[in-house]
Amino acid sequence: MDNPHEYFMKFALREAKDAESRGEIPVGAVVVCNGRIIARAHNLTETLTDVTAHAEMQAITSAANVLGGKYLTDCTLYVTLEPCVMCAGALGWSQIGTVVYGAIDEKRGFGKFAPGALHPKTKVVAGILADECASLLSDFFKKRR
Amino acid sequence: MDNPHEYFMKFALREAKDAESRGEIPVGAVVVCNGRIIARAHNLTETLTDVTAHAEMQAITSAANVLGGKYLTDCTLYVTLEPCVMCAGALGWSQIGTVVYGAIDEKRGFGKFAPGALHPKTKVVAGILADECASLLSDFFKKRR
Numbered sequence: 001m002d003n004p005h006e007y008f009m010k011f012a013l014r015e016a017k018d019a020e021s022r023g024e025i026p027v028g029a030v031v032v033c034n035g036r037i038i039a040r041a042h043n044l045t046e047t048l049t050d051v052t053a054h055a056e057m058q059a060i061t062s063a064a065n066v067l068g069g070k071y072l073t074d075c076t077l078y079v080t081l082e083p084c085v086m087c088a089g090a091l092g093w094s095q096i097g098t099v100v101y102g103a104i105d106e107k108r109g110f111g112k113f114a115p116g117a118l119h120p121k122t123k124v125v126a127g128i129l130a131d132e133c134a135s136l137l138s139d140f141f142k143k144r145r
Numbered sequence: 146m147d148n149p150h151e152y153f154m155k156f157a158l159r160e161a162k163d164a165e166s167r168g169e170i171p172v173g174a175v176v177v178c179n180g181r182i183i184a185r186a187h188n189l190t191e192t193l194t195d196v197t198a199h200a201e202m203q204a205i206t207s208a209a210n211v212l213g214g215k216y217l218t219d220c221t222l223y224v225t226l227e228p229c230v231m232c233a234g235a236l237g238w239s240q241i242g243t244v245v246y247g248a249i250d251e252k253r254g255f256g257k258f259a260p261g262a263l264h265p266k267t268k269v270v271a272g273i274l275a276d277e278c279a280s281l282l283s284d285f286f287k288k289r290r
Contacts, residue, residue, distance in 0.1 A: 050206050051215050051238035052197075061195050070196050085262045086238060089231025093196035114259035117230045 005078070005100050005128045008032050012078040012102070013129065015042040015055065016136055022047055026136045029055035029079040031063035031072065038075070039063040055079060056087035060094050072096040073121075080133040082109035082126070088117035100125040102133025150223070150245050150273045153177050157223040157247070158274065160187040160200065161281055167192055171281045174200035174224040176208035176217065183220070184208040200224060201232035205239050217241040218266075225278040227254035227271070233262035245270040247278030 002010070008030060015028025019042035031039040041058035045051055056079055064070050076098040083091060083101065088110030091099055099122060110117050118124065147155070153175060160173025164187035176184040186203035190196055201224055209215050221243040228236060228246065233255030236244055244267060255262050263269065 045215065049209055049213065049215050051209070052202055052206055052235050057197055061197055064194055064196070068194065070190065070194050084234055084238075085259050086231050086234025089229055089234055089259070090197050093229075093231060113261050114230050114234070116258050 003128075005125060008037070008076070008078045009080070009100065009102060009129045009133075011037060011040065012055075012080050013132060013136070015040055016080045016133070019043045019055070020136065020140055026140050027055045027079065027081045029059040029077060031059050031075050031077050033063070033067070033072075033075045038066045052086070054084065054087050056083050057090055060090050060096075064094070070094070076100060078128075080129075081105050081137065082111060084108045085110050085114045085117065088114055091122065092117045092119050095119045096122055098123040098125065100128055102128055103130050103137065148273075150270060153182070153221070153223045154225070154245065154247060154274045154278075156182060156185065157200075157225050158277060158281070160185055161225045161278070164188045164200070165281065165285055171285050172200045172224065172226045174204040174222060176204050176220050176222050178208070178212070178217075178220045183211045197231070199229065199232050201228050202235055205235050205241075209239070215239070221245060223273075225274075226250050226282065227256060229253045230255050230259045230262065233259055236267065237262045237264050240264045241267055243268045243270065245273055247273055248275050248282065 012028045016026040020026035024043045028042040039062035044053040072094040080102040082105040157173045161171040165171035169188045173187040184207035189198040217239040225247040227250040
């Protein structure tokens, strides 16, 4: 069996590919709780004409709906790209247990611009399937040039 | 006539009072474009069981729907409390022209935790009707204690 982080990141990658097939920047996310995926989402900023429609934001809202509570303390978010400041702020409010991301976002990642955005108890795991996550993005932007 | 910033902040305050009447932390926002209010919103995190349902997030989404475009470059957001990291990140993506806020948020405001979150061209005006905006919040928390 895959490393569990890689196993779930593959579902986030599948979401990212769904985003790409709609002409969206390919970023995908899933939320896992007790070993089960409870929410899946991908970037929909173009489709919804809404800058707030990042994969993570939708996954947070969806997971809270499933759980019937605002806080995601026992959950793990898997996302193909390092969250931006907005998404890290939202993850901070959600008090999510763990954030696992694939590719680093040098330009917009929260690590550079808002390193204190997450809840102090949230664990962060970076670089899971990073090459695959990054290639999806770089290929997308190459095609659009 | 009122100072224009105070004039529009009063509408944001009215939204904040609507939030309070629903048992929500009283924060309100409006988006103004060409002298006209195109979006109004208040905090709905409890009602929607969703940490992302801050007044600013809803106002951004709503304004983009009205304008039919993601970017709010010619708009001004009025909000009763300094935006948090999440909301500042969203405002950054929206490239909003101006952000006007009332009370400073020492604990969660973006100024402290993500000072580079807004777009470099976005103007910021702080402290409009700050006392009234802050009292609404402090009274709310006093009642809940």
